[in-house]
Amino acid sequence: MGHRYKVREIAQQSGLSEATVDRVLHERPGVREDTRAEVRQAIADLDKQRTQLRLSGRKFFVDVVMQAPERFCSQVRSALEAELPMLSPAVVRSRFHFRETESVPAMLETLDGIRARGSHGLIVKAPDDPQVSDALDAVVAAGIPVVTYVSDVPSSARTAYVGIDDGAAGATAAYLVDQWLGESTSSVLVTLSHDTFRNEGEREIGFRRALRRTASGVPRAVFDIARSSGLDDTVEDLVVEALTLHPDIEAVYSIGGGNVATVRAFERVGRRCRVFIAHDLDADNRRLLAERSISAVLHHDLRADARSACRLLMQAAGALEGVRDEPSPVHVVTPHNTPR
Structure with a gap:
C-alpha cells in the first residue's frame, strides 16, 4: 500500500489511532480486515479531496473537431454539454468545429487555427491521413493535448483514443447477421461513409473476418459502398445501384449511416431487407428500430x-x-431494450 500521506493524516481521516494505521500500512499481522478496509477508504477519500483541491478554480477550454453527419455531431454536442457540469469543481468550456463531409484540407485548416489560437485540449474525429497525423503532431508540440474520438489516428502523438473496439463491433454485427439469415445464402451490403476513417475500416475488417467463420458455415458474398459521407441524398442512389446489380442482397451492415436512405432504397426496388444492423442511437435509428425497419443497433454511451x-x-x-x-x-439494442 502506498504511503502518499502521513500516518497522522490517514489516522485523522479514518478516526483510527496512528499505531493502527501504521500497522496496516506496513502490513503487520493482528489487524482485522474491516480495519484495513477503513484505512484503504481513508486513503481513497484523501485522494479525492486532493483532486478536488487541485481542480478548484481551474478553467479548461476544449475544442471539439468532427467530420461527421449533422445527426451524429448533434449527438456528440448534447452528450458533451450534458457532461461538462459534472466535471465540477473545474470549469470546462467547449468550442465546436463540425463539418459534414470529409475533407483533409478543411481539417488541416481547422487544426492549424486551433494550434495558433491555443487551447487546453482537443477532442477530434478525423480521417486517418498522414497529413492529418502531422497536423495533430504540431498541435501536441504546441502544448495542446489531443484525444481522438470515435475514430483513431494512431500514428499521431495523440494522448489517447476514446471509443469502442471497432473490430469486435464488426464481429458482433457478423454474428447477428449470420443468426438471422441462418441457412440462406443471401449476400450482405456494407455501407461506409468514407474509407479514410479508421474506425469504419476496422469495423468492416472485423465483420468480414467473422462472417467467414460463422457457426452456420454458409458462404456469403459481401459488397460495400464507400465515400457516401453517410448522407441520405448520396446513400439512397448508391444502395439502389447495388441492389440492382446484386439481386441476392438481403442484409445490410450500416457502418457509415444514411439508414433512412437505405430503407427507402429497398422500398424503391421492391425488395425485402431481412437483416439490418446499424450503429448509434440517433433519432433516425430510434424511429427505424421502433418501426422494425432495422433489426438491431450497436450502441455505446456517448456521454461516458x-x-x-x-x-x-x-x-x-x-x-x-x-x-x-x-x-x-x-x-446490442433491439426494439425491446431501447434506452431513453
Missing part, C-alpha cells in the same frame, strides 16, 4: 465517452490522476 475524453485531457494537464483509456462497451 465525452466524460472520459475530458478527464483524459484534464489528466494531461496535470489536474487528474489514474484516468485510463479503455474501450467503451458495445450494447
